[in-house]
Amino acid sequence: MPNDKYDIQELLQRDVYVNDKKVGKIVGERHHPNEARVRSMRLQVESDVADEFMRKPAELVPLPKELVHSIRNDGTVKLSKSMRELQRRWRNTVRIDEKLYAPDEMLDRAVLDNQGQEIGVITDLFKVKRTYKGVIVQVRIGVQKKYGVEAQLRIPINAFSRTRERLDEVVLSRTFDKVLTLPSYVTLNEMSDEEE
Numbered sequence: 761m762p763n764d765k766y767d768i769q770e771l772l773q774r775d776v777y778v779n780d781k782k783v784g785k786i787v788g789e790r791h792h793p794n795e796a797r798v799r800s801m802r803l804q805v806e807s808d809v810a811d812e813f814m815r816k817p818a819e820l821v822p823l824p825k826e827l828v829h830s831i832r833n834d835g836t837v838k839l840s841k842s843m844r845e846l847q848r849r850w851r852n853t854v855r856i857d858e859k860l861y862a863p864d865e866m867l868d869r870a871v872l873d874n875q876g877q878e879i880g881v882i883t884d885l886f887k888v889k890r891t892y893k894g895v896i897v898q899v900r901i902g903v904q905k906k907y908g909v910e911a912q913l914r915i916p917i918n919a920f921s922r923t924r925e926r927l928d929e930v931v932l933s934r935t936f937d938k939v940l941t942l943p944s945y946v947t948l949n950e951m952s953d954e955e956e
Contacts, residue, residue, distance in 0.1 A: 770831070771786045771831075771837060772786055772787070772788065773785060774786050774837045775836045776823065776837045777837065778839050778841070782809075783803070783809050783846065784803045784804050784805040784821075786802070786837065787803065788801065788802045789801045790802070790928070799824060799825055799826070800865055801822070802820055803823040804819060804820055805818065805819060809843075813843055813846065814847075816855070818855065818858055819858065819859065820860070821850055821853070821859070821860040822853060824849060827849075852892075854892045854895075854917055855917070856920045856921075856923055857920075857921060863885050863892070866882055866885055866930070867882055869881070869929060870930070871895075871932065872929050872930070872932065873931075873932045873934065873936040873939065875935055877903070877936060878900060878903075879936055880900050881897065881898050882896070882930070883896050883898045888951070893917060893948065894948050895917065896912055896913070897912065898911065899912065903936070907940065914949050914951075915932075915939065915945065915948075916944040916945055919933060919934070919939050919945065920932055
């Protein structure tokens with residue numbers, strides 16, 4: 761059954777179930793000019809599900825669109841996979857400000873420091889020992905010149921404080937020059953590709 765036949769507007773505010781277990785409620789999706797790039801919706805998770813199926817509970821998580829099986833007669837959304845599959849997918853995410861984001865929700869976002877200076881755009885994510893530890897940012901030319909940095913940098917996930925959903929931005933917790941001195945930043949940028 762084709763799963764991408766549902767428009768996000770049809771699914772908004774609907775309760776989501778795996779068999780008879782209520783997982784949460786669909787609250788939206790990332791706003792992106794290229795709709796095909798957005799493969800996840802945002803799901804507000806039931807607190808008991810978060811406690812049971814996450815290492816560290818989060819309130820908002822990604823729900824991969826391909827897992828939507830159907831809309832039941834009562835209007836609720838049925839998923840095609842088990843809780844174990846959802847749990848596996850939630851482990852393969854990025855945590856920012858107690859919310860989980862799928863890799864597709866992070867790509868192409870602008871990176872700003874806490875003063876509003878745009879640093880660049882996220883082009884990729886990378887893992888260290890099977891966990892996402894950072895993003896690869898294509899740095900703006902002006903920022904490269906001002907700070908004497910490379911065209912591409914690795915910024916650690918723990919340097920981000922929040923996302924701005926409507927503006928498609930990720931905001932650092934400090935100024936960019938302070939980020940450049942973080943031990944996690946230094947470690948990631950000195951790491952060779954084989955170490956990842």
